[in-house]
Amino acid sequence: xxxxxxxxxxxxxxxxxxxxxxxxxxxxxxxxxxxxxxxxxxxxxxxxxxxxxxxxxxxxxxxxxxxxxxxxxxxxxxxxxxxxxxxxxxxxxxxxxxxxxxxxxxxxxxxxxxxxxxxxxxxxxxxxxxxxxxxxxxxxxxxxxxxxxxxxxxxxxxxxxxxxxxxxxxxxxxxxxxxxxxxxxxxxxxxxxxxxxxxxxxxxxxxxxxxxxxxxxxxxxxxxxxxxxxxxxxxxxxxxxxxxxxxxxxxxxxxxxxxxxxxxxxxxxxxxxxxxxxxxxxxxxxxxxxxxxxxxxxxxxxxxxxxxxxxxxxxxxxxxxxxxxxxxxxxxxxxxxxxxxxxxxxxxxxxxxxxxxxxxxxxxxxxxxxxxxxxxxxxxxxxxxxxxxxxxxxxxxxxxxxxxxxxxxxxxxxxxxxxxxxxxxxxxxxxxxxxxxxxxxxxxxxxxxxxxxxxx
Numbered sequence: 271x272x273x274x275x276x277x278x279x280x281x282x283x284x285x286x287x288x289x290x291x292x293x294x295x296x297x298x299x300x301x302x303x304x305x306x307x308x309x310x311x312x313x314x315x316x317x318x319x320x321x322x323x324x325x326x327x328x329x330x331x332x333x334x335x336x337x338x339x340x341x342x343x344x345x346x347x348x349x350x351x352x353x354x355x356x357x358x359x360x361x362x363x364x365x366x367x368x369x370x371x372x373x374x375x376x377x378x379x380x381x382x383x384x385x386x387x388x389x390x391x392x393x394x395x396x397x398x399x400x401x402x403x404x405x406x407x408x409x410x411x412x413x414x415x416x417x418x419x420x421x422x423x424x425x426x427x428x429x430x431x432x433x434x435x436x437x438x439x440x441x442x443x444x445x446x447x448x449x450x451x452x453x454x455x456x457x458x459x460x461x462x463x464x465x466x467x468x469x470x471x472x473x474x475x476x477x478x479x480x481x482x483x484x485x486x487x488x489x490x491x492x493x494x495x496x497x498x499x500x501x502x503x504x505x506x507x508x509x510x511x512x513x514x515x516x517x518x519x520x521x522x523x524x525x526x527x528x529x530x531x532x533x534x535x536x537x538x539x540x541x542x543x544x545x546x547x548x549x550x551x552x553x554x555x556x557x558x559x560x561x562x563x564x565x566x567x568x569x570x571x572x573x574x575x576x577x578x579x580x581x582x583x584x585x586x587x588x589x590x591x592x593x594x595x596x597x598x599x600x601x602x603x604x605x606x607x608x609x610x611x612x613x614x615x616x617x618x619x620x621x622x623x624x625x626x627x628x629x630x631x632x633x634x635x636x637x638x639x640x641x642x643x644x645x646x647x648x649x650x651x652x653x654x655x656x657x658x659x660x661x662x663x664x665x666x667x668x669x670x671x672x673x674x675x676x677x678x679x680x681x682x683x684x685x686x687x688x689x690x691x692x693x694x695x696x697x698x699x700x701x702x703x704x705x706x707x708x709x710x711x712x713x714x715x716x717x718x719x720x721x722x723x724x725x726x
Contacts (some may be wrong), residue, residue, distance in 0.1 A: 584621030
């Protein structure tokens with residue numbers, strides 16, 4: 271075992287199923303473990319069982335042996351050494367076992383899925399949980415189809431949940447939800463790539479494009495339901511429709527109720543059964559298939575002015591018809607004919623200028639719970655009133671915040687003294703985030719009105 275710095279933090283390294291599915295990645299994984307050891311971290315390795323149901327422990331022992339060859343002691347924790355950690359439904363080794371291994375400088379290797387990795391990170395108060403991917407960090411699009419797709423340096427839990435739901439991230443929805451609830455810091459890295467996407471709390475981002483990623487889900491069907499004028503087509507028709515589909519176990523998405531009917535998307539393999547259930551409910555339907563769902567994902571995408579207009583124009587200019595669309599807080603999803611999927615994906619990616627991606631040298635990343643702000647790669651802690659002020663500006667990005675309203679937000683009043691104090695706090699805030707506080711590019715003074723945080 272090489273000489274180590276005194277370890278200060280646990281790092282959970284989740285390799286998923288890649289070591290069992292792709293031979294030749296073991297050396298890269300061992301390098302990643304050794305990298306953390308040499309940094310003074312306490313690595314905990316998690317490997318998932320192969321998707322084909324193969325013997326996971328065999329691959330885990332290969333990792334243990336490979337680490338031993340690099341003079342890094344490791345041990346595979348067996349079920350006999352496992353007991354439940356309080357408050358979780360997952361069987362995990364008790365923290366005392368890990369503390370003993372840490373003292374002996376032994377790397378524990380565990381077989382479990384990505385939810386187990388998050389539960390471990392929470393129980394051990396890990397500083398970071400790293401999910402390794404063969405495809406590298408998150409990008410603004412699929413690089414296999416979009417050469418212009420760029421790496422994303424950061425994302426939020428809300429965005430990652432959407433990406434997980436569309437298979438655009440190497441993390442399950444369950445794991446993201448667990449990480450979000452426990453505020454576990456996540457990183458997504460390529461197994462052979464130094465680039466990293468950092469996933470933090472749902473922070474505010476300034477000076478960035480409102481969208482980050484475009485994903486494509488194929489083999490979809492669009493169903494339009496008619497609420498017929500019959501005893502079954504009255505005001506409860508929508509309840510009956512959802513009940514029938516749920517009882518049949520048919521997952522649907524992008525549900526939209528319109529006068530006299532409804533629309534939704536489903537998997538093309540579930541289309542026939544969905545229409546049978548609709549007929550059984552005494553309702554009429556028609557369907558368009560095959561289709562594709564194109565999702566544009568980004569924090570605050572639906573609160574940024576003109577986003578939907580820009581997206582629809584991009585599709586129009588590419589001669590793609592949007593058959594249906596729906597919005598959430600972080601996503602706008604379009605249903606298009608599957609034959610148009612590639613053109614739609616490129617149009618939304620390039621036409622919306624997502625290919626420029628997040629600009630880490632210009633972006634401001636603010637966590638209101640910790641009162642910290644990262645700008646140009648540097649992390650700074652704000653005073654309590656500075657943090658409240660920056661949050662107010664970011665929540666109203668692109669809008670003018672009245673001077674008196676800002677003062678009242680900070681001090682619960684807007685006297686002359688309060689306005690003067692506001693200006694002092696604004697000056698100090700600019701000193702922390704602006705390159706040149708006298709010529710600000712983020713927080714702009716609007717004469718005789720107030721302040722605005724510029725988004726672009």
